[in-house]
Amino acid sequence: MSNDPAVEIRGLVKRYGPKTAVDGLDLTVRKASVTAVLGPNGAGKTTTVETCEGYLRPDAGTVRVLGLDPVAQAEALRPRIGVMLQSGGVYSGARAVEMLRHMARLYAHPLDVDVLVERLGLGGCGRTAYRRLSGGQQQRLALAMAVVGRPELVFLDEPTAGLDPQARRATWDLVRELRADGVTVVLTTHHMDEAEQLADEVAIVDAGRVIAHGSPEQLCRGGAENTLRFTGRPALDLGSLLKALPDGTEAAELTAGVYRVTGAVDPQLLATVASWCAQHGVMPSSLSVERHSLEDVFLELTGKELRA
Amino acid sequence: MSAGTFTPAAGAAPVSRMILAQTALETRMLLRNGEQLLLTVIIPALLLVLFSAVDIVTVPLQEGGAEKSVDFLAPGILALAVMSTAFTGQAIATGFDRRYGVLKRLGASPLPRWALMSAKTLSVLVTEVLQIALLTVIALALGWSPHGDPLAVAALILLGTAAFSGLGLLMAGTLKAEATLAAANLVFLLLLVGGGVIVPMEKFPAAVQSVLGLLPISALSDGLREVLRHGSGLPWGDVAVLAAWAVLGLGAAAKLFRWE
Numbered sequence: 364m365s366n367d368p369a370v371e372i373r374g375l376v377k378r379y380g381p382k383t384a385v386d387g388l389d390l391t392v393r394k395a396s397v398t399a400v401l402g403p404n405g406a407g408k409t410t411t412v413e414t415c416e417g418y419l420r421p422d423a424g425t426v427r428v429l430g431l432d433p434v435a436q437a438e439a440l441r442p443r444i445g446v447m448l449q450s451g452g453v454y455s456g457a458r459a460v461e462m463l464r465h466m467a468r469l470y471a472h473p474l475d476v477d478v479l480v481e482r483l484g485l486g487g488c489g490r491t492a493y494r495r496l497s498g499g500q501q502q503r504l505a506l507a508m509a510v511v512g513r514p515e516l517v518f519l520d521e522p523t524a525g526l527d528p529q530a531r532r533a534t535w536d537l538v539r540e541l542r543a544d545g546v547t548v549v550l551t552t553h554h555m556d557e558a559e560q561l562a563d564e565v566a567i568v569d570a571g572r573v574i575a576h577g578s579p580e581q582l583c584r585g586g587a588e589n590t591l592r593f594t595g596r597p598a599l600d601l602g603s604l605l606k607a608l609p610d611g612t613e614a615a616e617l618t619a620g621v622y623r624v625t626g627a628v629d630p631q632l633l634a635t636v637a638s639w640c641a642q643h644g645v646m647p648s649s650l651s652v653e654r655h656s657l658e659d660v661f662l663e664l665t666g667k668e669l670r671a
Numbered sequence: 672m673s674a675g676t677f678t679p680a681a682g683a684a685p686v687s688r689m690i691l692a693q694t695a696l697e698t699r700m701l702l703r704n705g706e707q708l709l710l711t712v713i714i715p716a717l718l719l720v721l722f723s724a725v726d727i728v729t730v731p732l733q734e735g736g737a738e739k740s741v742d743f744l745a746p747g748i749l750a751l752a753v754m755s756t757a758f759t760g761q762a763i764a765t766g767f768d769r770r771y772g773v774l775k776r777l778g779a780s781p782l783p784r785w786a787l788m789s790a791k792t793l794s795v796l797v798t799e800v801l802q803i804a805l806l807t808v809i810a811l812a813l814g815w816s817p818h819g820d821p822l823a824v825a826a827l828i829l830l831g832t833a834a835f836s837g838l839g840l841l842m843a844g845t846l847k848a849e850a851t852l853a854a855a856n857l858v859f860l861l862l863l864v865g866g867g868v869i870v871p872m873e874k875f876p877a878a879v880q881s882v883l884g885l886l887p888i889s890a891l892s893d894g895l896r897e898v899l900r901h902g903s904g905l906p907w908g909d910v911a912v913l914a915a916w917a918v919l920g921l922g923a924a925a926k927l928f929r930w931e
Contacts (some may be wrong), residue, residue, distance in 0.1 A: 398739075416779050417779070418775070418778070418779070419900050420819075420859060438783060440682055440782060441683070441779060441781050442682050442683035442781040443681040443682075444779070446776070446779040448772055448776055449773065450772065451771045451772025451773070451775070451776070452771070452772045452773060452775065452776030453771065453772075453773060453776070454696070454700050454768065454771065454773055455767060455771050456700050456704055457696070457700065458702050461696075461699075465692060465693075465696050466780065468679070468682065468684060468688065468689070468692040469683065469684055469689050469692065469693075469782050470679075470682060470684055470781060470782050471681075471682030471683060471684055472680040472681075472682060474676065474677070478676075493771075494771075508776070510677060512780075512781070513677065513678070513679055513680040513681055514679060514681050515679040515681050540677060543675050544675055544676065544677035544678045544679075545677075545678055545679060546677050546678075546679055670766075670889070
């Protein structure tokens with residue numbers, strides 16, 4: 364069982380009327396790993412996750428969660444997964460601890476509610492009704508509700524949306540601890556830093572498909588090229604530099620005296636550029652190597668235009 | 672938390688424990704809500720006291736007897752109490768549960784849907800028991816002398832609860848929460864006036880009477896009155912009307928209810 368994936372999605376298609384939300388998506392989630400599903404709004408992240416949770420029936424393709432069909436075998440699956448919805452999920456008049464205690468009663472071996480309350484700082488919610496809690500408190504309660512049943516797999520839909528930096532850190536710490544204790548975590552986010560910080564695997568989703576998949580390091584290295592920038596005197600002859608550099612490398616003068624070399628930036632390339640500068644009597648007043656962040660990769664893959 | 676705190680140990684609680692916990696929570700939510708209490712407790716109690724003490728509507732009392740107006744009113748108010756909880760209260764609460772994603776979230780918990788619906792029904796019955804106890808005490812204090820077989824009364828109340836629950840869930844499962852709130856209150860008011868609760872059916876024209884008589888609230892208040900006031904056996908006509916509403920309402924709700 365240990366080698367079977369926690370989640371396996373093949374060719375998932377989901378339509379809402381004429382709109383195709385998920386369009387042939389494949390995704391495999393290893394057990395005891397953290398997978399971030401990253402994508403712009405409307406990319407199909409929530410639809411994908413809600414299909415795994417058994418809320419939606421696929422129009423085509425197969426979804427297996429812990430080896431089970433989330434719709435047909437829902438009753439067997441539900442006790443084993445934890446779910447954090449993007450919003451809501453609590454009686455408007457319920458108090459935070461009351462709701463959490465109630466969720467705990469639905470499971471055979473729940474966590475100690477008092478410990479979880481303290482851990483997520485929910486003790487301060489007191490007798491306040493859910494609808495009057497702050498957005499951050501509501502988020503933390505939803506997170507607590509997702510883990511209280513000691514699930515094997517948790518789905519967190521935008522777990523840190525609207526949280527202040529401290530609460531965000533606390534959520535990150537909790538996710539790391541879940542992973543360390545052998546819980547599989549699937550989370551959606553559009554924060555690149557969150558994916559970079561937490562995820563073993565990142566799946567970048569756009570227009571209902573996975574367009575890139577790998578560890579954050581792999582994505583930053585493979586998906587996009589790195590950049591070397593230097594400044595010198597204006598209007599240098601870059602033709603001779605390009606001849607010295609490996610094929611596929613590009614060089615351009617961005618503005619007067621600011622040069623950019625794009626390609627597989629490695630020590631060899633750095634040496635080539637330095638010696639070319641020496642040959643041409645150029646003393647770079649600055650020289651920097653920029654590693655692409657996941658954000659660059661993301662923007663490069665999904666396009667830079669804003670989406671509705 | 673120490674290492675291993677989150678080590679998976681997944682599993683559902685026994686279903687009886689889940690239903691019990693869910694019933695307790697649903698009942699607490701119902702009793703905590705001020706508007707709901709107004710509807711389920713305060714309005715029926717006030718109507719009972721007010722109309723018993725003051726002769727606002729002339730109640731057709733049996734001749735020569737020692738009958739008081741509370742003998743006419745109490746069965747109607749009991750019917751109203753059943754409607755306020757099983758229909759109005761349940762429709763509004765369930766509508767907002769749906770709107771706040773509670774039904775959706777519970778749908779991903781180990782609690783099966785049938786168990787959630789059972790818990791909701793049990794919570795309605797618990798509330799009704801509390802209402803009926805309170806209203807009975809008030810009515811007795813006003814000099815009420817009930818007759819009839821308590822089992823017939825219980826049967827009518829259970830059937831009425833089924834009929835009103837079906838209609839309430841149908842409304843909550845198909846309309847928006849705000850629309851449910853408005854419509855459920857409006858229906859409550861209309862049925863309060865036109866369903867033989869405090870206004871005797873004889874006050875309406877004969878043609879209207881025959882239509883009003885087919886409403887679930889009329890069947891329940893008339894049925895309860897037959898038993899509690901006149902000591903009759905189970906009034907089969909009213910039972911048939913309530914059963915028909917129960918089948919229609921619960922059937923339509925089961926088919927059309929949308930969970931999100």
